[in-house]
Amino acid sequence: MQNLIVPLFNGIRRVTKPLWISSCLLGNHVRYDGGHKSHQGVKSLALIFSHYAICPELEMGLGVPRPSIAWYNNRLLENDSKLDHTSKAYSSAQSLVNTLEAPLGLIFKSKSPSCGLSDVAAKERGFFAETALTTYPDSPVVDENALSDIEATLAFALKLGASHKQLDDLQKAWSFLA
Numbered sequence: 772m773q774n775l776i777v778p779l780f781n782g783i784r785r786v787t788k789p790l791w792i793s794s795c796l797l798g799n800h801v802r803y804d805g806g807h808k809s810h811q812g813v814k815s816l817a818l819i820f821s822h823y824a825i826c827p828e829l830e831m832g833l834g835v836p837r838p839s840i841a842w843y844n845n846r847l848l849e850n851d852s853k854l855d856h857t858s859k860a861y862s863s864a865q866s867l868v869n870t871l872e873a874p875l876g877l878i879f880k881s882k883s884p885s886c887g888l889s890d891v892a893a894k895e896r897g898f899f900a901e902t903a904l905t906t907y908p909d910s911p912v913v914d915e916n917a918l919s920d921i922e923a924t925l926a927f928a929l930k931l932g933a934s935h936k937q938l939d940d941l942q943k944a945w946s947f948l949a
């Protein structure tokens with residue numbers, strides 16, 4: 772279970788639902804090879820909004836490092852051994868989605884077989900993105916590529932209902948992380 776992380780920049784704290792964020796985008800070393808995919812726009816939003824840092828592959832019991840996985844004919848297999856993780860992945864994702872507080876919005880890592888939105892090889896979505904969006908189809912959702920500059924990041928924050936203070940804080944966070 773991922774802990775709820777409260778924002779640092781929010782002087783007057785608004786009580787809102789949390790963002791659900793792919794953990795590697797926050798700079799956490801959770802990728803299969805022990806790396807991360809730290810992203811300025813995602814981290815800026817995480818300084819403003821409370822959030823969960825979620826790595827669905829860790830949640831399903833895979834460690835770091837771990838064998839890389841990918842979709843083959845709608846089955847989630849280890850690339851080398853072809854061990855099949857499909858059932859475990861979906862049951863773990865559903866149980867996580869059922870446990871977490873409903874999202875204010877969702878930020879997913881692109882191209883991931885677990886978190887990807889629309890560009891996952893041989894499949895429309897990663898298993899966690901698919902499970903989360905089936906449960907919360909109206910939740911605002913982006914991948915990190917949609918947060919590549921401050922204007923786009925501010926626009927997503929507005930969609931999430933950010934206050935004027937939060938928008939000011941977001942610009943400060945962006946500069947702080949540059």
Ligand code: SF4
Pocket residue numbers: 793794795796801802803825826827828829880883885886
């Ligand atoms: S893309 Fe998703 S599953 Fe892969 S390391 Fe990042 S958070 Fe974990």
